[in-house]
Amino acid sequence: xxxxxxxxxxxxxxxxxxxxxxxxxxxxxxxxxxxxxxxxxxxxxxxxxxxxxxxxxxxxxxxxxxxxxxxxxxxxxxxxxxxxxxxxxxxxxxxxxxxxxxxxxxxxxxxxxxxxxxxxxxxxxxxxxxxxxxxxxxxxxxxxxxxxxxxxxxxxxxxxxxxxxxxxxxxxxxxxxxxxxxxxxxxxxxxxxxxxxxxxxxxxxxxxxxxxxxxxxxxxxxxxxxxxxxxxxxxxxxxxxxxxxxxxxxxxxxxxxxxxxxxxxxxxxxxxxxxxxxxxxxxxxxxxxxxxxxxxxxxxxxxxxxxxxxxxxxxxxxxxxxxxxxxxxxxxxxxxxxxxxxxxxxxxxxxxxxxxxxxxxxxxxxxxxxxxxxxxxxxxxxxxxxxxxxxxxxxxxxxxxxxxxxxxxxxxxxxxxxxxxxxxxxxxxxxxxxxxxxxxxxxxxxxxxxxxxxxxxxxx
Amino acid sequence: xxxxxxxxxxxxxxxxxxxxxxxxxxxxxxxxxxxxxxxxxxxxxxxxxxxxxxxxxxxxxxxxxxxxxxxxxxxxxxxxxxxxxxxxxxxxxxxxxxxxxxxxxxxxxxxxxxxxxxxxxxxxxxx
Numbered sequence: 001x002x003x004x005x006x007x008x009x010x011x012x013x014x015x016x017x018x019x020x021x022x023x024x025x026x027x028x029x030x031x032x033x034x035x036x037x038x039x040x041x042x043x044x045x046x047x048x049x050x051x052x053x054x055x056x057x058x059x060x061x062x063x064x065x066x067x068x069x070x071x072x073x074x075x076x077x078x079x080x081x082x083x084x085x086x087x088x089x090x091x092x093x094x095x096x097x098x099x100x101x102x103x104x105x106x107x108x109x110x111x112x113x114x115x116x117x118x119x120x121x122x123x124x125x126x127x128x129x130x131x132x133x134x135x136x137x138x139x140x141x142x143x144x145x146x147x148x149x150x151x152x153x154x155x156x157x158x159x160x161x162x163x164x165x166x167x168x169x170x171x172x173x174x175x176x177x178x179x180x181x182x183x184x185x186x187x188x189x190x191x192x193x194x195x196x197x198x199x200x201x202x203x204x205x206x207x208x209x210x211x212x213x214x215x216x217x218x219x220x221x222x223x224x225x226x227x228x229x230x231x232x233x234x235x236x237x238x239x240x241x242x243x244x245x246x247x248x249x250x251x252x253x254x255x256x257x258x259x260x261x262x263x264x265x266x267x268x269x270x271x272x273x274x275x276x277x278x279x280x281x282x283x284x285x286x287x288x289x290x291x292x293x294x295x296x297x298x299x300x301x302x303x304x305x306x307x308x309x310x311x312x313x314x315x316x317x318x319x320x321x322x323x324x325x326x327x328x329x330x331x332x333x334x335x336x337x338x339x340x341x342x343x344x345x346x347x348x349x350x351x352x353x354x355x356x357x358x359x360x361x362x363x364x365x366x367x368x369x370x371x372x373x374x375x376x377x378x379x380x381x382x383x384x385x386x387x388x389x390x391x392x393x394x395x396x397x398x399x400x401x402x403x404x405x406x407x408x409x410x411x412x413x414x415x416x417x418x419x420x421x422x423x424x425x426x427x428x429x430x431x432x433x434x435x436x437x438x439x440x441x442x443x444x445x446x447x448x449x450x451x452x453x454x455x456x457x458x459x460x
Numbered sequence: 461x462x463x464x465x466x467x468x469x470x471x472x473x474x475x476x477x478x479x480x481x482x483x484x485x486x487x488x489x490x491x492x493x494x495x496x497x498x499x500x501x502x503x504x505x506x507x508x509x510x511x512x513x514x515x516x517x518x519x520x521x522x523x524x525x526x527x528x529x530x531x532x533x534x535x536x537x538x539x540x541x542x543x544x545x546x547x548x549x550x551x552x553x554x555x556x557x558x559x560x561x562x563x564x565x566x567x568x569x570x571x572x573x574x575x576x577x578x579x580x581x582x583x584x585x586x587x
Binding site: 142272307340396425 | 510515516517518519524528531532551552555556559560562563564566567586587
């Protein structure tokens with residue numbers, strides 16, 4: 001664990017000590033080496049238990065894929081930010097990279113924490129660098145509103161979690177994730193227990209986000225710069241899913257009564273946000289709402305608490321992280337050329353940038369859950385376990401899948417096909433850096449097809 | 461006037477000029493000329509920007525900017541009327557209760573069947 005954590009901590013002083021010419025290459029190489037070393041976590045030496053264990057941190061098959069995704073995303077974020085940070089003064093570029101690295105440290109500590117309270121502290125700590133990135137480096141004046149929504153939705157949801165966790169600590173004496181699955185709490189349906197259950201879950205449901213409390217997500221995703229959008233879509237949403245998975249093992253059997261409103265909100269949210277996607281004119285807003293839609297399905301899978309539900313949720317989280325981040329990078333390539341997020345303005349791009357069109361194609365196909373990509377594997381498992389839970393969910397999830405395919409194709413056709421606008425004359429060709437970025441996003445996604453057991457969590 | 465088309469090289473005779481034909485008043489003709497002048501000015505500005513070889517950015521279209529802003533900020537202009545309240549209730553509130561009722565009765569029915577022993581619970585490796 002320290003083999004990864006100490007190099008990541010060293011990423012904090014790195015930008016301040018390197019000369020200007022080597023700033024971006026060195027931070028990129030350093031974070032890429034950390035990402036490659038993190039792959040050794042995939043070798044889980046004990047089948048369902050914790051490996052690389054020390055008194056504070058450990059990895060198990062649930063947190064390993066998320067940790068590797070986090071470590072993989074940092075070089076991609078640095079690669080994506082290089083262009084739009086180029087005109088800024090040097091110290092601001094260094095601050096930016098330091099912020100990204102500090103976010104990375106908090107995320108690694110969060111996913112590898114064995115005490116739920118440490119996870120909570122890191123969960124809150126990730127809010128601060130993200131808030132700074134959104135409000136300082138966002139591009140429109142709505143970024144202030146976006147930062148406020150982001151911060152206060154998540155904080156308001158997570159303060160009850162603190163109370164609930166302290167209560168759990170007092171009543172059972174420990175909050176270690178190694179012990180909480182074996183807590184025998186046998187919660188009843190009394191009001192206090194219901195409030196306690198809600199307190200544990202609401203923070204993660206707001207973060208996921210659940211449909212009713214999802215308003216922060218489109219704002220934050222749209223107003224954030226590219227690195228902020230990437231880390232938000234790929235990893236920060238998964239913090240909510242991971243937290244839910246960890247804490248739900250202690251909350252039986254009350255979950256069986258309490259989960260109805262949340263499953264209903266999640267599944268209805270899949271359809272509603274999918275329909276909103278079909279009406280969007282803003283490119284990043286469409287991708288943000290599609291994130292809400294996929295996460296609604298993940299929330300449904302986790303709340304069901306069956307093996308396939310959990311497995312499907314984890315696979316979909318990883319696959320969605322990569323695919324959504326890829327789509328945001330593609331939207332950023334458009335934005336850097338036209339400085340506008342309107343989809344109408346950047347149509348017919350297949351004619352002028354055909355190789356980028358192939359990346360758009362693959363990313364859109366990943367978004368609409370094309371087999372054999374892991375997006376489909378996750379969705380199929382969640383949909384099957386929901387069907388086992390109750391037959392009528394198939395109506396909602398089936399319609400949701402249909403609408404997902406609809407808006408993913410709409411996204412592809414709107415940006416790539418169609419008439420090229422005649423007044424846009426100065427679109428620079430795709431940089432190699434952008435192609436590298438897209439390849440690094442989509443190749444791991446395609447490679448997971450070969451061994452989905454890597455990202456399947458406990459029940460591989 | 462219906463089927464008259466312009467000859468390619470000749471000008472239109474005075475009696476077929478729309479202002480004369482429809483017998484418009486001098487004020488209307490002046491207003492039309494002013495509007496035509498404004499349109500020509502806007503078109504000239506657009507053409508200058510379009511054909512400028514050193515232009516690297518988009519031509520800013522204020523109508524597009526207004527439209528994008530309007531699409532992005534629906535909530536500030538929202539006013540609850542009968543129609544919007546009905547749509548909101550129909551799509552946002554009623555389905556939640558309908559779905560709650562559906563799932564609850566389905567799950568309770570399954571629970572009763574399990575308790576009565578009538579549900580055939582076959583062994584399933586994955587669930």
